[in-house]
Amino acid sequence: MAAGVAAWLPFARAAAIGWMPVASAPMPLAPREKRRAQDGFIILNVSGTKFQTWRSTLERYPDTLLGSTEKDFFFNEEINEYFFDRDPDIFRHILNFYRTGKLHYPRHECISAYDEELSFFGIIPEIIGDCCYEEYKDRRRENAERIQDDADDENNKEGVLPDMTLRQSMWRAFENPHTSTLALVFYYVTGFFIAVSVIANVVETVPCRASPGMIKDLPCGERYALAFFCLDTACVMIFTVEYLLRLIAAPSRYRFVRSVMSIIDVVAIMPYYIGLVMTDNEDVSGAFVTLRVFRVFRIFKFSRHSQGLRILGYTLKSCASELGFLLFSLTMAIIIFATVMFYAEKGSTASKFTSIPAAFWYTIVTMTTLGYGDMVPKTIVGKIVGSVCSLSGVLVIALPVPVIVSNFSRIYHQNQRADKRRAQKASKEAGQAFLNKTNLSFEKEHHHLLHCLEKTTNHKFVDEETYEKNCMEVSSVNPPGSHCSSISSQHGLTSTCCSRRNKKTFRLPNSSHAGSLQELSTIQIRERPLISNSRSSLNAKMEDTVQQNSEHPYVTAAIISIRTPPVTSPEGNNTSDSPDYSQRNIVKVSAL
């Protein structure tokens, strides 16, 4: 937009003639423009493909290679063109950036090649337009992960480093069993014992033939109690040893203790120890029985051995919100139908639908198309509602399931994108800052225009803080030389004008009063990029070209400090300090 807006500046300035008859004060001088050379063509030869554009197009972004004098290094006198030995396909996008102000990322290009070209031409990637920004960031992240993975693999493939401590090598062995034979053996042994333990838990409950002399069947666990106990002990011993070894070898013990796998380990072996401690205590034996349930968690230890289980767990975790929403909508439907069923069946005799929660069971069974048949409606309305319920159950459950399955990755990425976008805001600010280093002469002219408006209305632009401060300090407004006239609020000015955010280089022409020689001094102010709502602080670097002459020159200085409240300390100011005040009360405040 900056490019387009710049083209309309002459129009806006011409329209300012409409203010002239109304203004009561004389207007400031227009900025002196060097007679612009007629805008000429510039030919860029990129590996044989010739690109042509206007010089002024390239000069829109003076901070890049093509916009600055850096391109002179590439000028070739023999062919009288600027020659770049780079990729012409990618250069097309870069040149389009100059033309339209928006940088696009072509999907078919390799991300690292693109990055290289951008950095060569001095363009920061944060200014990529919104249309292509997500894609760019995703590709970049994938690339970075790939590089990281490769680096990790490299690291792992190295043999045991001679100076690794025993602890480090143990940890490595635990995490990557393929690195040494001992680790592999350990890995398989623990896997075997997990399997044995799980099978033992299962078989324990199978009824065995009754031992001779007893009538009813006993579960095997009670028949061969000793055998099972020994088996259990052996397994738990192995697990305990493994856990302790991992704990010792872990580089960060605190983190290890908090990790999911270690919690599973602990939960898996705790019941045994608790059982050892509290034997033959009738009161807690019930609780003890419950604890044995946790032994089934040993099966989760397999996830250390299986990559697939880990991925499944991870994807479930990441899709948790979608699943949660599905559950929520199901719950809503269940409640609605249960209520309707209850009231429909209220009239019928001996109805099983004794309460709404009782009807929940019917609704769930019907909606999931299980249809046990233990509760059936008897009235006509009830049957109608029941049929609607089962139809909608099919819709609500069966249809979205394949959609959810195929949408897993899409939803997952989409979710990530919203967070990513928020996280990327900060770097986007930097990108905006880059974009806003626009043409200096445009700035000059624009500020002259604003200055004319100020003169027409006899009011000056200030920034919000100063304005509020002035509102509060109405009384101290008048003593000569004691307050600030700060022109041009960067904040307001920069919010939409010529720059999407807030970085601007600013030049303000100073003019003196009518009747005397005009002086022009330019003050160059640079802002740091703003971050969301905070104010920028401007450094006023005054380059003074003032020649002192007549009695009442007044110099208006633009100022600005936002971080440090505009105080009347004119330090670092112009040399023309105190005596040069005219009828107006103007004080220069500089901020650093």
Next chain:
Amino acid sequence: MLSVEWEIEGLQTVGIVVIVCASLKLLHLLGLIDFSEDSVEDELELATVRYRPEGLQQLEAQTRFTKKELQIFYRGFKNECPSGIVNEETFKEIYSQFFPQGDSTTYAHFLFNAFDTDHNGSVSFEDFVSGLSILLRGSVQEKLNWAFNLYDINKDGYITKEEMLDIMKAIYDMMGKCTYPALKDEAPRQHVEIFFQKMDKNKDGVVTIDEFIDCCQNDENIMRSMQLFENVI
């Protein structure tokens, strides 16, 4: 006994009616049934009007710009408005880019009317360029004429105090809220008073074109500021 039965029957009937209506509504929602007559599909929008300006030769003859200058203008114009004409919304948008602190829509509206000489609601490139020709290359008389035309909102040849007040408010609106000294509500009115005092020679409450031009030509400041934008392009 009978009444209980009827009660049950009645409830069942009510239930059935409700369910039938609800399912009809559902079908209507799903688009399977159409109740109303006016379910007409949206007409395809007519393709955007494309407007081409007169040839370069004619424009060069009509305005005081050279071919090169016209080319530069047109390129910028076409970039912002590919359709070839500017409507008021776009105009306001573009103009407000230059005055981010205040609200320039009212002034842009007046400006739009001043540029839109044939009053057809849009500014074509010819209007644009002829307006600029007056402003940048015209004589002082023409510029003052143009300014008078801007102020005279209803184009009746007189500037009344109300019109001037509207214009003044629009200008002050562009300043926005954060100004020094703080903008009072009276400021535009006072400014209008000063203006009328200066311009209205026969004190009849309106300013005619002759009074306006006369007065401006006698005012050094105004004359000098008229020359200010000579070298804009």
